[in-house]
Amino acid sequence: MPVNLLFGTPSTAAGDAHGELTSACVRRLAAVWGPIFVELWTERRCPVLAKEDMEPRLRQQMQDYRIDTGVDLPPGAMVVMLSSWRSLYGQIALEEFGHFAPLFSDQEPMFELLMLDLMRGMGLQHQCQPPAR
Template sequence: MRAVMRRDRLREQMVADVRAAARAVIKTQGVETLTLAEVARRVGVTPAALYRHFEDPPLADIVRQAAREVTAEITGLLQSVADAQPEDDYAARVVEPSRAFRRWALAHRREFALLFGTPTAAAGSAQVDVTSDWVRRLAGVWGPEFVKLWAARPYRILDDSELDARLREQLAAYRAATGVDIPLGALVVMLSCWRSIYGAVALEVFDHFAPMITDHGPMFELLMRDLVTTLGLGADYRPPDGALPAHSG
């Protein structure tokens, strides 16, 4: 029994060391440079040894596990930021995690690319798992906020009859998979908000507007104000410094 327990502990340590090595490569060089040989070299084993501890192909499984760890960290951060806001400040519970997501992305550009960038050869067959994992975990952060907002202060949505049948089917599947139990039209608004946030952050992370626009902060705050206005919360928007926004005329 002791031998089995020791073997299990060694295996757990090996897996943890491999994940740490993979993340170190991803952080400093990007996931596209990740190879089984480099991970093995950093851990001090042969590439063949990794086949005994990870699913085949092992590189894809290593990427899957590294991405899962990154996803857990970022969603944990977003949840803690949301939880720090007053329960009835629905605008802050949307805006503050969005700001935290942007800050995290800019500080972890290569890990952002791992989760939200173009699929890479290193991920291979694990790419579907990587995407599914962050979709569900992000829904676990954003979804409850929109459920509470919808219950307290319903916002303007499209009726089901106004949605394309293909969209209705996909939204119903998303709702069933994530447990975000709000009308399909409300889901459209929630996912549209996420699409706008992701698009703005991705453009900044990947420097797609450089060198014309280098300070994206003001543009991002315009987006935050527009999103909460869409949700009927425009009067509750607060800029990052906490001051009341200026109103014209």
């Protein structure tokens, strides 16, 4: 499967089908990423924005995402989950589409730094172990 089908979005040339295709992709991703994060959240809660401290539009979007995908997390934890996914997605897409090449021939140090940052943000940095060389 070409990488741009995984990391790109359906063309707006698809008209009305664009929204349907994009929503289907988001739901499929939530079905993979959501349960993993729910398990992490259940076992090791991290500091998150309180529902009442969230900007109302963001809070509503998190509630809509929960209803649409079935990912059962409080809105603040949902923000952490989606922010983590956004960071991982960005790192992988930049590498896959060659945006760092030829300046960075080895992406692993940047990826490991990202993982440490994400784990630190969740208070789990002591569990972050880079792969053995």
